[in-house]
Amino acid sequence: MTSPSKATAVTALAPGTLQSWFKEHQDLVVIDVRSAAEFESMHIRGSYNVPLPLLSEHTDELAARLGSRVVLVCQSGARAEQARQRLGGAGIGTAYVLTGGVPGFAAAGGDVVRGKNRWDLERQVRLAAGSLVVLGLAGGKFVSPKIRMLAAAIGTGLTFSAATNTCAMGQAISAMPWNKAAKEPTRESAILQFPVGPAAEAEAKAS
Known part of the structure; x- marks a missing residue:
C-alpha cells in the first residue's frame, strides 16, 4: 500500500484503496470540494x-x-486536482485525488450517502456549452453570420479552461439558485470543523 510520507509524487488514489484507508487509518480526512447541492445529492x-x-x-x-x-x-477529479494544487502551495504535499470521483467510488461499492437527485455541475456545464454552440451555429445560418462568433467564443473558452484547468462557466453556473443547498458551507461551518493541526499548534507555541 502506498504511504503518503514515502511517495508524495503519487497523487491519484484508487477507490478500493480509499475503502481500505477508511478501515485502517483513523487520521484519514476526505474533503469533497463540490458544491453543497452536489454534496447533498450524493457523497x-x-x-x-x-x-x-x-x-x-x-x-x-x-x-x-x-x-x-x-x-x-x-465529481470527476478536475476540481479535486485544483484543490490539491492550492493546498500544495500552502504546504500540504501529501494530498491525494480520488480517481473517478464520487461516482467512481460508489460504482466500486464504496459507502455513500444518497439524497435528492440533481444534475452534477460538470453535466450542467456540458449542456450549457453545447446549447450555446448550437444556438450560435443556428443563429449564424438563419439570422446573421456574426452570431457564429458565439460558437467560436465558447470553443475558445473551453480550450482556455482545459489549458488552465479552470472553468469560469462552471463557477457561474454553480451560483445559480438551483445549485444552492438549504445550508451553504461557510468558513465557520466548513473550515473550522477541522481540529487545529500540528502546523497551527507549532505556530501558536512559537508565538
Missing part, C-alpha cells in the same frame, strides 16, 4: 464538504488544520 460517508471556492479563499487556514493523510474528491 462519501464520512467526508467533509468544503466547496472549491471556499477552499480557495481559506487555503492557508485549512492547510494548517490538516494532517498527513488527506484525500480530495469531486
